[in-house]
Amino acid sequence: xxxxxxxxxxxxxxxxxxxxAPGRTPFDQAQEAAILALEDCGLGLKDVxxxxxxxxSSGLPVLNMxxxxxxxxxxxxxxxxxxxxxxxxxQAAVSALAHGLCDVALIVYGSNQLSAGGRLVSMxxxxxYEAPYRPRYPISSYALAASRHMHTYGTTRxxxxxxxxxxxxxxxxxxxxxxxxxLTRDAVLGARMISDPLSKAxxxxxxxxxxxxxxxxxxxxxxxxxxxxxxxxxxTAVSHRQIxxxxxxxTTAAVESGQRAYAAAGLGPRDIDHVMVYDAFTIxxxxxxxxxxxxxxxxxxxxxxxxxxxxDGSLPVNTNGGGLSCNHPGMYGLFTLxxxxxxxxxxxxxxxxxxxxxxxxxxxxxxxxxxxxxILGSAATL
Numbered sequence: 172x173x174x175x176x177x178x179x180x181x182x183x184x185x186x187x188x189x190x191x192a193p194g195r196t197p198f199d200q201a202q203e204a205a206i207l208a209l210e211d212c213g214l215g216l217k218d219v220x221x222x223x224x225x226x227x228s229s230g231l232p233v234l235n236m237x238x239x240x241x242x243x244x245x246x247x248x249x250x251x252x253x254x255x256x257x258x259x260x261x262q263a264a265v266s267a268l269a270h271g272l273c274d275v276a277l278i279v280y281g282s283n284q285l286s287a288g289g290r291l292v293s294m295x296x297x298x299x300y301e302a303p304y305r306p307r308y309p310i311s312s313y314a315l316a317a318s319r320h321m322h323t324y325g326t327t328r329x330x331x332x333x334x335x336x337x338x339x340x341x342x343x344x345x346x347x348x349x350x351x352x353x354l355t356r357d358a359v360l361g362a363r364m365i366s367d368p369l370s371k372a373x374x375x376x377x378x379x380x381x382x383x384x385x386x387x388x389x390x391x392x393x394x395x396x397x398x399x400x401x402x403x404x405x406x407t408a409v410s411h412r413q414i415x416x417x418x419x420x421x422t423t424a425a426v427e428s429g430q431r432a433y434a435a436a437g438l439g440p441r442d443i444d445h446v447m448v449y450d451a452f453t454i455x456x457x458x459x460x461x462x463x464x465x466x467x468x469x470x471x472x473x474x475x476x477x478x479x480x481x482x483d484g485s486l487p488v489n490t491n492g493g494g495l496s497c498n499h500p501g502m503y504g505l506f507t508l509x510x511x512x513x514x515x516x517x518x519x520x521x522x523x524x525x526x527x528x529x530x531x532x533x534x535x536x537x538x539x540x541x542x543x544x545x546i547l548g549s550a551a552t553l
Contacts, residue, residue: 173404173434175402176403176404176436177401177403177552178265178388178389178402179265179268179269179387179388179389179401179402180386180392180400180401180402181384181399181512182214182386182387182392182395182397182399182400183208183383184208184382184384184509184512185203185204185206185209185211185279185381185382185383185384186204186380186382187203187380189380189381190349190378190500192379194286195283195379196281196283197228197281197283198226198229198239200281200380201281202239202281202381204281204382204383205240205277207383208383208384208385209385212397213396214275214385216242218275219240219385220273220275221245221264221272221274222237222244222277223247223260223263223264223276223277223278224236224260224278224279226281226282231249233249245272245273246267246276248263248267250263253502253540254451254503254534254535254536255534255535255536255543257278257280257505257534258407258504258507258534258543259541259543261278261384261386261402262405262406262543262545264276265405268386268388274388276387277385278383278386278505279382280382280383280505281381281382282381282501282502283379284377284378284501285377285379286379298412298413300413300415301413301414301415307365307366310366310374312413312538313451313452313455313539314369315420316420316458317368317369319420320457321368324469324470324471329360330457330475331454332356333475334453334457335372335373335453335496336355336356336359336481337475337478337482338492338493339354340482341489341492342496342497344490345490348492349378349492349496349498350376350495350496351496360372372453373453373454374452375451375452375495375499375503376494376495376497376499378499378500381500382508383505384505384509398549400515400547400548401547401552401553402545402546403435403547404438404546405431405543405545406429406430406434406435407541407542408424408425408542409540409541409542410539411539411540413538417540421458422458422462422468423462423539423542425458425459425463425542425544426462426463427542428543428544429462429464431544436546438529442529443465443486443529444487444524444528444529445514445515445524445527445531446460446463446465446531447488447508447510447511448493448533449494449507449533449534450489450493451494451499455535456475456480456489456493457471459533460475463533465486487524490514490519490522494506502536504535504543507533508532508545508547510532511531511532511547512530512547514530515527515547515548515549527549529552531544531547532547533545
């Protein structure tokens with residue numbers, strides 16, 4: 172357990188819920204999310220003196236975002252490690268706030284990936300040792316990991332299909348989810364193959380969207396409009412860039428980030444009431460649940476097939492519908508935190524997890540390259 176446990180709280184969340192918004196730039200989405208998050212806690216732009224931002228379509232996102240918002244932060248961080256960036260930002264914001272580098276931290280993201288093109292867009296970062304094989308980036312990298320997991324542990328496509336079905340079942344309880352309605356096992360298994368063994372139904376959505384968090388020190392958090400949600404522990408890890416350099420295709424660095432977050436929080440997997448993991452592909456949900464200790468390595472397939480992560484299962488996972496059925500605007504990590512905070516506040520309606528006091532949010536970046544874990548709790552956990 173570290174001295175930073177519970178010293179910082181999330182006091183504001185913003186989610187534009189604009190999954191298809193033609194004419195809005197990534198910074199328009201981010202600006203709206205920031206305003207929503209500040210209104211949520213009763214603060215204004217003038218109060219923000221710490222800015223954390225990553226946007227894949229901008230080379231200087233912090234500078235552009237500060238200008239867009241009309242703020243002059245005294246502390247800023249533009250760490251870019253893909254979809255996990257925002258949980259890296261969370262860890263950095265906790266430290267910055269605890270050490271007085273800022274008083275109000277804003278973590279913000281926006282994307283127009285759907286309305287601008289409607290397809291997954293690779294970051295301008297060539298991989299020279301893999302390019303000759305003409306992979307479909309990034310899906311071929313995740314397909315390689317899925318194939319290895321299947322070969323080593325006997326994981327099946329039917330088990331991966333259960334990930335998509337669970338996500339859709341949760342999305343059907345969320346009126347803001349982009350993809351709702353019936354989804355059958357046959358439809359998932361019969362979907363067009365994109366990169367064997369992953370089909371279209373194994374892939375996340377492509378949407379627009381914006382999200383934001385506002386954080387401040389715990390001693391000030393009690394004065395905000397909404398009940399504060401405390402950061403109990405965080406952990407990050409980086410293992411590779413190209414999938415060919417991944418040390419073990421069936422095990423991610425979530426093992427390390429998770430252990431660090433658990434140690435900082437003084438908690439373990441059995442203490443977690445609610446889980447949000449980055450489901451860019453069905454295989455990532457399975458691997459992260461293993462690597463974060465919710466089931467043993469190699470047992471993710473049977474665990475998910477048992478119904479454990481679906482509504483009424485033993486472990487509520489991706490309760491908003493996740494990247495597979497709720498939204499996925501390029502980089503999804505910040506949305507795992509927004510849903511975790513909402514669950515801890517008890518404001519999620521039909522999908523609300525009963526008695527939710529401790530939530531784990533986990534995000535992934537690159538091609539299983541960067542991993543970040545955060546454990547959040549209600550006031551009862553302090």
